Amino acid sequence: MIPHGPDVVETLPRRWNTPPAAPPACRHTLTEHARLEWRTTDGGDPATTIQDFLTTHGLPVTDLTRPAHHDPTGICGASLYVSAAAGALIxxxxxxxxxxAPALPDIxxxxxxxxxxxTPPAPPTTAPWWLGPxxxxxxxxxxxxxxxxxxxAIxxxxxxxxxxxxHAAAPYTGDPLPALARLGTLPGARYGGTLHGHGWALGCASPETLVEVTAGRIHTRPIKGTRPATTQGHRELLDSAKERAEHVMIVDLERNDLARIARTGSVQVDELFTVRRWCDLWQAESTISATAADGLGLADLLRAVCPGGSVTGAPKHAALTHIATTEPVGxxxxxxxxxxxxxxHLDLGLTIRTAAADPHRLHLWAGGGITWDSDPQAEVAEAAAKAAPLRAALAHP
Incomplete structure (x- = not known):
């Protein structure tokens, strides 16, 4: 039997989320106004469902190129979560x-x-935090x-x-939200934050931008290529022909994704293969930008960029087909x-370095890009290295 106490996520008192990328001045003064939760079994088009819900509540997302201003007395904005399954359907x-983890919605x-x-501080839980194997x-x-x-296949x-x-899962007792919130404090967690609902919660430590839109300019920042954060690891990453080829392939894919929704000729690579640090790993990141096509709405933006190329592969549809038949769980x-x-302003991180809680278990995912030059044992080790800082943070009492 999986042990669980009275303080699992389904019985937690209602608390504020700490949404990644929310305006810093507003982050701790937000209250929930309305909520949509959608699952793949609900049917319909996920991208349209998201856009229609936001529009109904006064957020101007049918034309992301139109100037809009923050209202400090009204709707501030919205947290948005899209699962990998919903992204594939989009x-x-x-x-x-x-x-x-079927307790989690897909949107x-x-x-x-x-x-x-x-929000006042949450009351202390009655059960101590314990995370199983x-x-x-x-x-x-x-x-x-x-x-x-x-x-x-290649x-x-x-x-x-x-x-x-x-994927891996571990039983827990106690309150999972403080553990999930700790992920956002990890070094390099550009999209650190939490989101939760009845019977589910997730915490993010992602460094990667899926898509950002400000003043009609679109940015995406794919990450591909990993080494230990040592002097030797830095040199190996810069010198690796395999990692650079894998990275450039995804840059080309995401250039093509942006070209579908951009003004002709506006797509450009601002940075290529820049090495940055996340926890104890070096990772290679590029920045690609474009000017949004006139009248670009959120639904079409999501159709162009979801799921992110760095976590699918190339060509994207063919890669997703192989993923669906190769990975053991969703x-x-x-x-x-x-x-x-x-x-x-729109700013969505890619949910790498992300964990989730259902009423009884924590869930964690990690992986990497596979090319013809990939060494199977090295790929297994890389996935473990990416998961290790999250496991350590989640286990902390």
Whole structure:
């Protein structure tokens, strides 16, 4: 039997979320005004559902190029979460195997207004925090075999690159929200924050921008290429022909994604293969930007960028088909999007380095991009290295 006490997420008192990318001046003065939760079984078009809900509540998302201003007395903006499965459906690809955390919605939109009465501190829980052993959904050998399966698909010419993601779950007792909130304090967590609802919660430590739109200018910042954060690791990452080829492939994919929604000739690469640090890892990041086409709405933006190319592969649809048949369980809260939609500004992080809680278990996902030159054992080790800082933060009492 999985142990659980009275303070699991389904019985927690209602508390404020700490949405990533919310305006800093408003972040601690927000209150929930309205909420949408959607699952893939609900039917309909996810992108249109999101846009219509935001529009109904006064957020101007049918034309992201139109100037808009923040109202300190009205609707501030909205937290937006999109699962990997919803992202695949948005782009017309298979959603993948069933999620191991069905308590989580596939889309959550939380409309926020301002309050003069910030949330009081949460009462202390009665049960101490305890996190049990992690149980993976595939063994290291199964992960390595999946890498070889992708390499065979690349050899046949089916794909050029596929991102493989593994999952693990651990039982817990106590309140999971402080543990999930700790993820946002990890070094390099550009999209650190939490979001939760009845029976579910997620915490994010992502460094990666899926898409940002400000004043009609679109940015995406794919991350691809990892080494330990040592002097030698920095040198190895810069010198690795394999990592650079993998990275440039995704840059090209995301240039094409932006070109679908940009003014002709406006797409450009502002930075290419810049090495930045996340926790104890070096990672290579590029910045791609474009001017939004006239009248670009949120639904079309999501159709162009979801799911993110750095967590799918190239070509995107072919990679998603291989992912759906190769990974043992769904990606749940990971490899999707989480961030903020406000008047005149949208900023969504890619939910890598993300964990989720259902009433009885924490869930964590990690993986990496597979190319013909990938070494199966090295890929298994890289996924473990990405998960290690999150496991350590979640285990902290």
């Amino acid at each position: 782009t017309g690809a298979p959603p993948g195997p069933p999620t191991p 959550a939109v939380v409309i926020h207004t301002h309050t003069d009465h910030p 992690w149980q993976p959904s595939w063994t290291p050998d199964q992960h390595a075999t999946a890498v070889d399966t992708v390499r065979a 050899a046949r010419g089916d794909v050029y690159q596929v991102n493989l993601v593994g 990606r749940g809260a990971s490899m999707g999007a989480l961030g903020w939609v406000g008047p005149g």
